[in-house]
Amino acid sequence: MPTSRGRDVGLYPCERGTLAVRCLNRRRLRSYRESRNGNGVMTNLSIAAVSGIPDVQAGTDLAKAIVQALKDNNLQLKHHDVLVVAQKIVSKSEGRFVNLNDVKPGEQALALAARCRKDPRLVQVILDQSNRVVRCAPDILIVEHKLGLVMANAGIDKSNIGVFPDAQMVLLLPEHPDRSAQQLRCELQKLVQQDLGIIINDSFGRPWRLGTVGVAIGAAGIDCTDDRRGEVDMFGRILETTVVGRADEIASAASLVMGQGSERIPVVLVRxxxxxxxxxxxxxxxxxxxEDLFR
Amino acid sequence: MPTSRGRDVGLYPCERGTLAVRCLNRRRLRSYRESRNGNGVMTNLSIAAVSGIPDVQAGTDLAKAIVQALKDNNLQLKHHDVLVVAQKIVSKSEGRFVNLNDVKPGEQALALAARCRKDPRLVQVILDQSNRVVRCAPDILIVEHKLGLVMANAGIDKSNIGVFPDAQMVLLLPEHPDRSAQQLRCELQKLVQQDLGIIINDSFGRPWRLGTVGVAIGAAGIDCTDDRRGEVDMFGRILETTVVGRADEIASAASLVMGQGSERIPVVLVRxxxxxxxxxxxxxxxxxxxEDLFR
Incomplete structure (x- = not known):
């Protein structure tokens, strides 16, 4: 996957041959020049809720559901639109459910559960998804997920996942969120014939600051970071250290309209x-x- | 300052008697109900660059400059608009410059400067602004600012601050960013007779994640956090732990159009x-x- 600065955007193999993406590299460069205001920045963003996505279940075709919801919202996708999709519906569509009734907690889970006052079976599932425990305290269990993400409860969630009368379901993160984003991007691009970006976002707590913010855990077709080093400021001084966490800023922006509760807005269109x-x-x-000098 | 959930919005004393804010509490409640889609969330945001702000100097009337730039951009402020203002122009208008030529580094600054390879005079200014050093390594000095903010170089900046032939200027954070935001809000509200929110944002690096993101270091007229605890998810399950870092998400969204280099977009309108x-x-x-269990 090309990440080095200066190389043109790599297209994923699955995109080859589709009508929309054939001339994208050339078109991208041209429209990049047109879309920026001459100083390398976009001047306006619109962030629209895509409501009306039906309840997603294992096997739901997300791309089709999103395209239908966009139609219902009178939204037509354009080149370079970015769809931010809640981790939850990606996980659900991928069937990432675990029934706690099937989980037998081990010794470490039992000990941790006593300290953090959580269901030992849930703690076992969290441990199964993690490299290490970062912090354990009453009501709090912060781990480094196997994906490298440092987060509460390994991102495992109990809210908004559905009603299961005979089971106690929890929902894991997608197994490979970047792959999920890439796959969704390919399917959507086939359906709408536009060059899209996809971000899968989730809410993360943070050291030093209160409140969760949207973070990009998966992405496709997106500059996740924006390396501004070597550019000049408006007085000609060279910027030394500025690398912007662009995908996280987009994920946060989308979270503002996505909500956390009963809003049923798991998809947001950023234009x-x-x-x-x-x-x-x-x-x-x-x-x-x-390399982490902040902790 | 009222922060407890359920209390109505407090208006700052300086706002009393201005035309626009007399009936705001009642209007706020009504328009809150109208603006949300019945599920407690906004459905669309627009994020617009306010270009054409002239070079800000100590003593520049920011409110007037912003109102003029809004006019030049054909943008008219409405109730509940939020203006996100770059820390840099707030600091500049407040004259928060320090000339490194006037700084004599002490022993601690000299020792740290050798380790982080920075100008010992700059390190002295960083120390003067800080409670403690969090991390020091080649090219990196992370401190806890006196305001409590954990950040690189105490937020002190050398880029985009101007040309000073006989001085080596650096720029500090505003002394009280919340107070600066509050003052700017009052002045703007007097000029435009609308109920506004103000956020002063800055770019922060983060533990565990690469790239800087916009963070709110000052705010006025804004719910900085959104406490969703006690609400129900779409299956009726009560949300237990969700407090959203709303102001930071807004600050990040605005940073997407604000840029870091020569863009000259220090103000962004979020509607x-x-x-x-x-x-x-x-x-x-x-x-x-x-209470910081994340670190």
Missing amino acids: GLGPSQNVSPALSMVRKSA | GLGPSQNVSPALSMVRKSA
């Missing part, structure tokens, strides 16, 4: 970002421990 | 968030060390 130049996967935004 | 319900200052989002 105006312009074409991507140096596509990278969302998991490339995870800092390596050795 | 569609709806009225605020439980106004709180941005610094209330700083986690107390003892």
Whole structure:
């Protein structure tokens, strides 16, 4: 997957031959120049809720459901639109459910559960998804997920996942969120014949700051980071250290309209970002421990 | 400052008697109901660059400059619009410059500067603005700012601050960013007779994740956090732990159009968030060390 600065956007193999993407590289460059205001930045964004997505279940065709909902919302996709999709519906469509009734907690899970006052079976599932425990305290269990993401409860959720009378279901993250994003992008592009970006977002708590914010855990067709090093400021001074976490900013922007509760807005359309130049996967935004000087 | 859930929005004393805000509490409640889609969330946001702000200097009247730029951009402010303003122009208007030529580094600054390879005078200014050093390594100095914010170089910046032939200027954060936001809000509201929200944003690096994202360091007239605890999900399950870092999500969304280099877009208009319900200052989002289980 091309990530180095200066290389043109790589198209995923599955896109080859589809009508919409044949001339994309050339079109991207042209429309990149047109869409920016001469100073390398977009000037306007619109962020629209895509409501009316039906309850997603294992096997639901997300691309079809999204296209139908866009139609119902009178929204027509354009080149370089970015769809931000809630992790929850991606996980559900991929059947990432675990029935706690089928889980037998081990010793470590039992000990941790006593400390964090959570269901030992849930703690076992969290451990199964994690590399290590970062923090355990009453009501709190923060781990490093196997994907490298540091998050509460390994991103495992009990809300908005459905009604299961004979089971106690919880929902895991997608197994490979970048792959999920890539697949959804391919399917959507086939349906709408437009060059799209996809972000799968989730809400993360943070060190030092209260409140969760939207974070990109999966992405396709997107510059996840925007490396501004080497550019000049408005007085000609060279920027030394600015790498922008662009995909996370988009994920946060979308979270503002997505909501957390009963809103049923798991998809948000972000328009105006312009074409991507140096596509990278969302998991490339995870800092390596050795390079993490912020903790 | 009222922050508890359920209380109506408090208006700052300076607003009393202005035409626009006399009936705001009642209007806020009505338009809150109207603006939300029945499920407690806004459905559309627009994020517009306010270009053409002239070079800001110590003493520049920011409110007037912003109103003029809005006119030049054919943007008319409406109730509940949120203006996100770059920390840099707030600091500049407040004259928060320090000339490194006037700084004599002490022993601690000299020792740290050797480790992080920065100008010892700059390191002295960083230390003067900080409670403690979080991390020091080649090219990196992360501190806890006196305001509680954990950030690189105490937020002190050398880019985009101007040309000073006989001085080596750096720019500090505003002394009280929430107060700056509040003052700007009052002045703008007097000029445009609309109920506004103000966020002062800055770019922060993060533990565990690469890339900087916009963060709210000052705010006025805004729900900085959105406490969803006690609400129900779409299957009737009560949300247990969801407090959303709303102001930071807005700050990040605005950063997408604000840019970092020569774009000259230090002000962004965010429309569609709806009225605020439980106004709180941005610094209330700083986690107390003892409660910070993420680090």
